[in-house]
Amino acid sequence: MVTTETKSFQNYIGGEWMDAASGETFESTSPADGETIGVFPKSGADDVDRAVEAAKSAFEEWRLVPAPKRGEILFQLARVLEREKAALTDLMTHEMGKVKAEAGGDVQEAIDITYYMAGEGRRLYGQTTPSELRDKWNMSVRQPIGVVGAITPWNFPIAIPSWKMIPALVCGNTVVLKPARDTPLLAERFVELMAEAGIPAGVVNIVHGGGGSVGDRLVRHPDVRVITLTGSRETGVEVLKAAADNLKHVHLELGGKNAVIVMDDADVDLAVEGILWSAFGTSGQRCTAASRVIAHEAVYDALQSKLVAAAERLRLGPGWEDDTDVGPVINKAAIEKIHSYTEIGRDEGARILTGGEVATEGDLAKGFFYRPTIFGDVDPQMRVAQEEIFGPATALIKVRDFDEAIRVSNGIKYGLSSSIFTRDVNKAFRAMRDLEAGITYVNAGTIGAEVHLPFGGTKDTGNGHREAGQAALDVFTEWKSIYVDYSGRLQKAQIDAAE
Numbered sequence: 001m002v003t004t005e006t007k008s009f010q011n012y013i014g015g016e017w018m019d020a021a022s023g024e025t026f027e028s029t030s031p032a033d034g035e036t037i038g039v040f041p042k043s044g045a046d047d048v049d050r051a052v053e054a055a056k057s058a059f060e061e062w063r064l065v066p067a068p069k070r071g072e073i074l075f076q077l078a079r080v081l082e083r084e085k086a087a088l089t090d091l092m093t094h095e096m097g098k099v100k101a102e103a104g105g106d107v108q109e110a111i112d113i114t115y116y117m118a119g120e121g122r123r124l125y126g127q128t129t130p131s132e133l134r135d136k137w138n139m140s141v142r143q144p145i146g147v148v149g150a151i152t153p154w155n156f157p158i159a160i161p162s163w164k165m166i167p168a169l170v171c172g173n174t175v176v177l178k179p180a181r182d183t184p185l186l187a188e189r190f191v192e193l194m195a196e197a198g199i200p201a202g203v204v205n206i207v208h209g210g211g212g213s214v215g216d217r218l219v220r221h222p223d224v225r226v227i228t229l230t231g232s233r234e235t236g237v238e239v240l241k242a243a244a245d246n247l248k249h250v251h252l253e254l255g256g257k258n259a260v261i262v263m264d265d266a267d268v269d270l271a272v273e274g275i276l277w278s279a280f281g282t283s284g285q286r287c288t289a290a291s292r293v294i295a296h297e298a299v300y301d302a303l304q305s306k307l308v309a310a311a312e313r314l315r316l317g318p319g320w321e322d323d324t325d326v327g328p329v330i331n332k333a334a335i336e337k338i339h340s341y342t343e344i345g346r347d348e349g350a351r352i353l354t355g356g357e358v359a360t361e362g363d364l365a366k367g368f369f370y371r372p373t374i375f376g377d378v379d380p381q382m383r384v385a386q387e388e389i390f391g392p393a394t395a396l397i398k399v400r401d402f403d404e405a406i407r408v409s410n411g412i413k414y415g416l417s418s419s420i421f422t423r424d425v426n427k428a429f430r431a432m433r434d435l436e437a438g439i440t441y442v443n444a445g446t447i448g449a450e451v452h453l454p455f456g457g458t459k460d461t462g463n464g465h466r467e468a469g470q471a472a473l474d475v476f477t478e479w480k481s482i483y484v485d486y487s488g489r490l491q492k493a494q495i496d497a498a499e
């Protein structure tokens, strides 16, 4: 699939493909073997301004296209994505690095949300409600907001742009997408397919480049009314501050430090499978990854030995090979950060039960491979138990009872995903109530959110919004309340009593 000769790609603005105004470029390379995937425009403020202008003028027409018609175009997009699933999956194993099954899942999430939101074109329900006065009609309707700036990460290079763009579009907004610099080709392909499916010129625009230039201008541009970002907590805070002067709507999806709780009555083998999948799937590069395991003391030793043995059986390799369990991490900075946490954990007194090193044998030396790492004897306050590592590493914490497990699980600044393995229905329901997180799994790991439920977190994971499901509509629409008086006289609410 990926070309042997380096291909150049462009921004898509107002229905036209074009280079950055500066003519500068950057390369996308594979984290698995360093292969060059393509050359992309390194854009700046001028390019963003042009894209926002295109999106702003396209909004005037797109907002008037009947929502069911917008939905029909999205149904077509879903079919195009299905047709391209295998190609996008293969490209993802090369450009982002995740393994084939997970890359297919990433594309499938985009297909799922596209079908789901396309159907929303025939719903987008508002409310009607009686008036307190006679001969008066009250209703509320959702209205599009305008230009949406979508800033997306590399870890779900198709799924996350889809969660942001597709609901924005069905609601009648237009979009400027700034994809992650590590996965520009996947984003570019996605936008190409959107154009093929019939999304009109200017309704979707893509501007490649860095956060400091493209992202910052998007966030500050007065004509961008909504910013939706998935990224780090630090970036989220910066974006929120930068958007404050223009009182923009800001939707933030930030970090996680998610825990799996394993109680003394749990099916330990099932828990091991769930932890392995949640901690080392996508090489731990999910905001929903299980980077902590909180085990009841009665099962701690058994869980630890089974988990370590299972982690050591995982095969590292390029994502496109069928027998690979764990792919590379995204880039050099990532592998350095992950390894620095191994050092931090060691210094803090955690035991490195397995992993803790860069994998370099054979062809692995060409990419950024880190051995699945398990820290043992971890104290809940250690940095490896508090900070997001975003790599294949998880910290084992021993607790005495259920209450302590909940306390430790909640004892972090983030609140994205959470999980408990137990056969006790009472404990399961208490956990569902008391875990401070946007997502709780019972007898499953911390990953695997489905697109028709709200996705997002509490505390420092975000700013109170959710994407996916019906909740996403609240990010991309503004409520309007409409009162129609057909009495033929002036009636005053709160003052005139209806007889």
Ligand code: UN1
Pocket: 109, 155, 156, 230, 285, 286, 287, 288, 289, 446, 447, 448, 449, 450
């Ligand atoms: C993310 O890591 O940013 O539940 C999103 C999951 C996926 C989405 C993860 N469906 O892990």
